[in-house]
Amino acid sequence: MKTVTNLNKDWKFIYSKDNTEHQVNVPHTWNGDDGQDGGNDYYRGTCTYIKHIKKPEYPADGAVYLEFKGVNASAKVYVNGELAGEHDGGYSTFRCNITEFLKDENEIKVEVDNSVNDKVYPQRADFTFYGGIYRDVNLICADKCRFDLDYFGCNPIKIDPVVKGTDGHVTVTAYAAEGTVKIAILDADGTKVAEIENGGTAVIKNAHLWDGVNDPYLYKAVATLSQNGEICDEVSANFGFRTYKVDPKKGFYLNGRLYPLRGVCRHQDRPHIGNALTKAEHDEDMALIKEIGANTLRLAHYQHDDYFYDLCDKAGLVVWAEIPYISRHMSGGNENAISQMTELVLQQYNHPSIVFWGLSNEITMMKTNKKDMLATHKKLNDLCHKLDPRRLTTLACFAMCSFGNKSAHISDVVSWNLYLGWYVPGLFLNDVWIKLFHAFYPKRAIGYSEYGAESMPNLHSAKPKRFDNTEDYQLIYHAYMLEFFARNPYLWGTHVWNMFDFAADGRNQGGDPGMNHKGLVTFDRKTKKDAFYLYKAYWSKEPVLHLSGKRYKNRTGKKTTITVVSNVGAVEIFNNGKLVAKPKAQKGGKVFKCKIKLEAQNEITVKAGGLTDGATFVKVNKPDPSYKVTSGNSMSWEK
Numbered sequence: 001m002k003t004v005t006n007l008n009k010d011w012k013f014i015y016s017k018d019n020t021e022h023q024v025n026v027p028h029t030w031n032g033d034d035g036q037d038g039g040n041d042y043y044r045g046t047c048t049y050i051k052h053i054k055k056p057e058y059p060a061d062g063a064v065y066l067e068f069k070g071v072n073a074s075a076k077v078y079v080n081g082e083l084a085g086e087h088d089g090g091y092s093t094f095r096c097n098i099t100e101f102l103k104d105e106n107e108i109k110v111e112v113d114n115s116v117n118d119k120v121y122p123q124r125a126d127f128t129f130y131g132g133i134y135r136d137v138n139l140i141c142a143d144k145c146r147f148d149l150d151y152f153g154c155n156p157i158k159i160d161p162v163v164k165g166t167d168g169h170v171t172v173t174a175y176a177a178e179g180t181v182k183i184a185i186l187d188a189d190g191t192k193v194a195e196i197e198n199g200g201t202a203v204i205k206n207a208h209l210w211d212g213v214n215d216p217y218l219y220k221a222v223a224t225l226s227q228n229g230e231i232c233d234e235v236s237a238n239f240g241f242r243t244y245k246v247d248p249k250k251g252f253y254l255n256g257r258l259y260p261l262r263g264v265c266r267h268q269d270r271p272h273i274g275n276a277l278t279k280a281e282h283d284e285d286m287a288l289i290k291e292i293g294a295n296t297l298r299l300a301h302y303q304h305d306d307y308f309y310d311l312c313d314k315a316g317l318v319v320w321a322e323i324p325y326i327s328r329h330m331s332g333g334n335e336n337a338i339s340q341m342t343e344l345v346l347q348q349y350n351h352p353s354i355v356f357w358g359l360s361n362e363i364t365m366m367k368t369n370k371k372d373m374l375a376t377h378k379k380l381n382d383l384c385h386k387l388d389p390r391r392l393t394t395l396a397c398f399a400m401c402s403f404g405n406k407s408a409h410i411s412d413v414v415s416w417n418l419y420l421g422w423y424v425p426g427l428f429l430n431d432v433w434i435k436l437f438h439a440f441y442p443k444r445a446i447g448y449s450e451y452g453a454e455s456m457p458n459l460h461s462a463k464p465k466r467f468d469n470t471e472d473y474q475l476i477y478h479a480y481m482l483e484f485f486a487r488n489p490y491l492w493g494t495h496v497w498n499m500f501d502f503a504a505d506g507r508n509q510g511g512d513p514g515m516n517h518k519g520l521v522t523f524d525r526k527t528k529k530d531a532f533y534l535y536k537a538y539w540s541k542e543p544v545l546h547l548s549g550k551r552y553k554n555r556t557g558k559k560t561t562i563t564v565v566s567n568v569g570a571v572e573i574f575n576n577g578k579l580v581a582k583p584k585a586q587k588g589g590k591v592f593k594c595k596i597k598l599e600a601q602n603e604i605t606v607k608a609g610g611l612t613d614g615a616t617f618v619k620v621n622k623p624d625p626s627y628k629v630t631s632g633n634s635m636s637w638e639k
């Protein structure tokens with residue numbers, strides 16, 4: 001039987017910038033600090049990781065593999081000085097068969113390169129490309145008779161579930177060069193509900209559907225490989241039965257009913273550790289995404305950890321998965337774009353959560369060889385359909401593209417990154433833009449792949465406005481957008497940019513260099529901004545009552561604005577124990593706003609539907625200077 005041993009511990013790391021040696025465990029990055037402090041000057045180079053291992057025990061004629069779940073961006077793997085494998089692309093799994101290089105004592109050396117080049121994506125984007133071995137490393141010992149470990153780093157089992165009437169038909173193929181394969185289908189309780197030959201189709205009567213966040217029911221396929229009556233390998237994966245379609249005039253359908261996709265984009269990085277995450281950080285992110293009540297997730301701008309797609313399956317999120325083909329088309333990068341897409345589709349093929357493959361993001365942002373760029377998009381689109389005939393392709397279009405831009409008419413559906421009301425003044429322009437697009441292209445299914453506004457919980461204003469980076473403007477912006485989406489329900493998907501603040505070393509905005517603050521939650525996941533509660537009130541089934549602006553403690557003037565978010569109905573506002581207002585709901589009924597008299601000291605309590613919330617505001621003579629950006633408000637990366 002195959003054994004998998006984790007090799008995360010005790011690597012020697014040689015930091016080439018200053019030639020120093022460090023003892024580290026992976027997941028690890030060398031850009032945990034300089035990639036987050038602004039200046040667009042984080043170290044991009046080739047660093048080395050070294051580990052010594054004894055020759056593992058493995059069956060005669062068997063094989064030993066090194067498995068890397070994520071090394072950014074290019075890797076060369078040496079065993080005892082011999083090149084055992086190479087990989088370009090920082091977000092996917094790859095394996096090297098190291099059997100022939102093994103001795104009794106072995107040195108594994110990995111050269112990891114995140115330096116600037118023009119062949120491996122991404123090279124230009126608004127996020128930090130953390131260098132390092134930042135996901136797990138495993139040593140796999142397998143029999144000669146084994147499931148294939150050489151095929152694009154994927155789990156060698158391919159599951160094709162199709163819904164026919166009330167039945168689920170599932171075809172399962174597991175890849176092995178020799179031996180006998182048997183496949184069992186288990187229900188969510190682990191009970192075997194069918195058994196088939198390799199490549200066969202099982203029919204599950206009255207199949208239990210994977211029904212999004214309402215009921216993300218998972219089946220499992222387990223393939224066993226045996227020879228001479230002995231089991232020598234086993235692989236498995238979860239899957240789900242579901243149908244989906246996009247109607248340009250109505251929106252997204254799941255299992256035959258309208259199911260508007262409303263959710264967020266996710267960047268994964270964290271303070272000081274960058275992308276070098278453990279399961280605990282992934283779990284925390286998923287808990288927050290579930291709490292807000294999103295039913296869709298755009299996993300931007302690259303392949304995320306396998307573990308996270310598993311969490312999405314279990315949570316019932318409809319996922320848009322994509323490769324980092326972003327901002328600038330590089331003619332020298334075509335091979336890499338194709339290989340990253342191949343790996344994404346093959347490695348994540350079985351996840352019921354994934355419905356969309358994203359071809360690119362804002363690829364027209366920088367001038368390029370247009371013909372080559374369009375040809376690459378067509379190739380990527382065809383590749384996705386060839387590898388996966390059932391899922392849909394999509395693309396995140398740059399705001400400056402005209403409606404008719406050719407790049408926006410290649411994928412099955414399209415989505416636009418539109419920051420009208422943020423980068424461009426005028427929230428109302430969203431209504432104008434979408435009306436026109438829909439009128440010109442009524443048959444083209446359109447979504448909002450990104451929209452958002454910068455927001456720092458320490459910044460506040462009595463008169464919030466675009467570009468002030470306050471938590472207060474972000475709330476106004478998103479309140480408008482939520483109602484705008486309600487007015488345009490045919491948008492197949494909408495994805496807030498971003499669920500979490502993230503590092504973008506080229507930014508210097510809001511006096512906090514190196515960060516993009518469009519998150520609904522701060523970079524450390526500790527602070528939920530006011531807009532988080534707004535979305536929760538709209539999307540979640542939980543009762544929400546939230547007094548906004550709690551951090552805007554010191555206030556000036558005779559009157560002050562109180563904004564309350566509630567999905568439990570009419571709100572009452574008390575100041576120092578006295579009922580002072582019963583504000584009317586703004587359109588949509590979830591934002592309640594009014595002005596109240598500002599006393600010297602204001603103990604505000606808000607009540608609705610049996611819930612209470614509150615805060616203390618203090619009257620001051622002059623605006624608190626700490627609420628305003630004092631330094632730096634620029635973006636040095638090209639936008």
Ligand code: GCB
Pocket residue numbers: 125126127301361362417450497516518639
């Ligand atoms: C975009 C990009 C995203 C940026 C975002 C922004 O359109 O796709 O990577 O981070 O805008 O905040 O400007």
